[in-house]
Amino acid sequence: MKITEFVKKTAIVPRLTATTRDDAIIELVQALQQTGAFESAHTGDVLAAVMRREQLGSTGIGRGIAIPHSRHSSVAQLAGVLAVTHLPVGIPFDAIDGEPVYLLVLMISPQDQPGLHLRALDCVVQTFKDDQTLAKVKVSTSSDEIWALLGGS
16 A cells, blocks of 8 residues: 555645644644545544544654544545644644654544554555655655655656
């Protein structure tokens, strides 16, 4: 699985404006809804599901990365949005390493596909395991640039 299979070019936010974890998640859910991943009537429910997951434990996985995620019946297929913040101090996210977050990948998958959801989480981790790729994406300022770094065509 490649990250570009579920994060489409139109679902890249090269300059996230949020300064807090909750505001970042709101901005990501709204960006994902705008791609057509789910109907606008479900935005509140999807947001609530992601926030419930975040309350179980931070999805800040370290190295400046967070993967807020959930499963929801309103999505027909796995969908994601990738965002970068250029705030010098990052976004406080209670990450496991205590560091702020600069790169976020929000994922929502169908309720009945837990295996796919886990493979996508692993895909994000594997994609950004490479320090050079991670560093380049974190300083990118356009969707086109990020898309190219992710291997999108």
